[in-house]
Amino acid sequence: MNKLGKKCIGTIREPSLGPVFGVKGGAAGGGYSQLNPMVDMNLHFTGDLHAVTTANNLVSAVIDNHIFQGNELGINPTKVVWKRCLDLNDRALRKVTVALESKKETPREDGFNITVASEIMASLCLSDSYHALRERLDRMIVAYDFSDKPITIKDLQITGSLLVLLKNALKPNLIQTLENNLFICHGGPFANIAHGCNSILATKLALKLADYVVTEAGFGVDLGTEKFLDIKCQEAKLNPSLVIIVATIRALKFHGGLDAADLKTPNVSALQRGICNLERHLETIRKFNLPAVVALNRFESDSNEEIEFIMNWGKEHQVDVALSEVFAKGSAGGLDLAEKVLKNIQPRRKYRPLYDIHESLFTKIEKICVEVYHATNIEYAPEVFEQIKKYNQGNYQEYYVCMAKCQTSVTDNPKIAGVPKNHTIHIKEVRLAAGSKFLVCLTGSIMTMPGLNKEPQAIKIDMDDDGNVTGLM
Structure with a gap:
């Protein structure tokens, strides 16, 4: 977009150490389409996720201390709903027992969420001021008393301490691409187990600074996009102009019935079977009264025949499909996509949420x-x-x-x-x-604390004697 002379800023979520050391690896892009400094961004960055982790676990510590010190609020230890959190994938922490050494407390079952699935992370991303964050923290329910009355963070009288811990975490972070284009990177809720969008502050700041803002929501239209449109946009009163669906030939072949081991092998018939998944996502976007463009993210294993099939499908269905080669070519590989985005944008079109907030x-x-x-x-x-x-x-x-x-x-x-x-x-x-x-x-079987796979990225990451990191891509 910037290469075409448009003033554009991107907004994105911060990486979580869970996926970085798990299945996916880093989340700063790749090839010539990458945010810089990549290593710092993928690891501790500005410490926002650590601040959220600390704030969350301070709540847990105060709950257990309150019970230990006499339990004036009458917290029912069997109805503590607040979980601890950690920014790593660790299935052994899904269920734990706490207060084992205390004679004043009854041991109780607890558990850990991954930090990016915590309520504090979600609330941070949905707050546009310290005052708004205070109000959200105040009303968070941590437990119930013996009469089934909710106990909140406000009742624990620790909202001020949490705000102090989150003071800098509420501020959006500036970062740049390899071609020196501006990005705002802030917040990190997962889209499968949380609402999957970067912060309202990041988006609103970008809208003040640029004519066009490209933002992202995790996974498919059924997850991140639905939550972006139904939760974030309604809460922040945003009106998006267009949706870009990022598709890959490998993913469509997976939905066409191929095993993961065969996805790099050319197979047009599998594409023909799997294209229905992309059609479903487009159908869903139309229900929100929004136009859509498909970005076909090219991989080395994609054959010319497979690419031609997708392009012809787009023409037949009157859907603009752009071959995205930004990994290999940087911005030059995204010019066709940018042009098709500009062609299809409808800024005056009012998007339509799936549901009204007043419905049951x-x-x-x-x-x-x-x-x-x-x-x-x-x-x-x-x-x-x-x-x-x-x-x-x-x-x-x-x-x-x-x-x-x-x-x-x-x-x-x-x-x-x-x-x-x-x-x-x-x-x-x-x-x-x-x-x-x-x-x-x-x-289904979804968990708010993921586990590591058999061969996680953690065994592939290394650093040499000069401090150069490998394996984070």
Whole structure:
């Protein structure tokens, strides 16, 4: 965009150390399409995620200390809902027992979320001032007393300490590309287990400084995009002008039924079977009354025949598809995409959220599951249905819904590819995030503390005697 003479800024989330040392690796781009300094950004950066971790765990420490010191608030140890957090993938910490050495406390079950799935991270990204962050922290529910009354951070009287810890973390971070273009990197909620968008502050700051802002939301339209449009844009009163769907030939072949080991082998028939997944994402975007452009992210393994198939498909379906070669060529490899974006932008067009914030929680859940996931049934665990019913009758009806779902399928089963019909969404647990003002619905086998894979990136990262880091890409 800048190469075409347009004043443009990008906004992006901060990397989490979980994926950096897990399956995915770094999150600063790659090749000639990369943010710099890449190593610093992927690791500790400006310390924002560490600040969130510390603030979150201070809450846990104060809860247990309050119980130890006499429990004036009457916190029911069996109904502490606040979890500790850590910015790493560690499945052994999903369930832990605390207070084992205290004679004044009853040992209780606790657990860890990954930092980027914490409520403090989400609330930080949805706050546009210290005052707004204070209000969100105040109303976060940490436990319930013996009468089932919610206990909040305000009740613990530690909001001030949390604000001090988060003082600098609320400030957006400036970073640049290899070609010296400006990016704002701030916040890091995952899109599969949180709302998956960089901060409202980052986006609003970019809008003040540039004529065009390119932002991102994690994973597919069914996750990050839906949450960006239904949660972030409604909360911040933003009106996007266009959606860019980033697609790869390898991903479409996966949705066409190929095994991961065969994705680098040319296979046009698999593409023909898998293109329905891209069509589904485009169909969902239209429900939000937004135009879309497809960026086909080119890999070395992509054959000319496969690329030609996608381009012809775009022409047949009147969808602008741009071959993106920014990894290999930098901005020169993205000029076609930029031109097609400028051609399709409709700034005066009013986007349409999937649901109205005043609708019931059940209606919001149903609209996401039916309109986006195309589920034919929603199955609630018995206790979950009663919980939502209780929230709906209380002060929480006008909350957003944040679905926690696997990222490799439009269903809640990561093994189901393509666009399956007649599937059921299974809601096994709900968590009330009063600070973020949304209800988190956990589906399928999703976890808020990921685990490492058999051969994580952690075994591939190294540093030489001169301090040069390898393996972070």
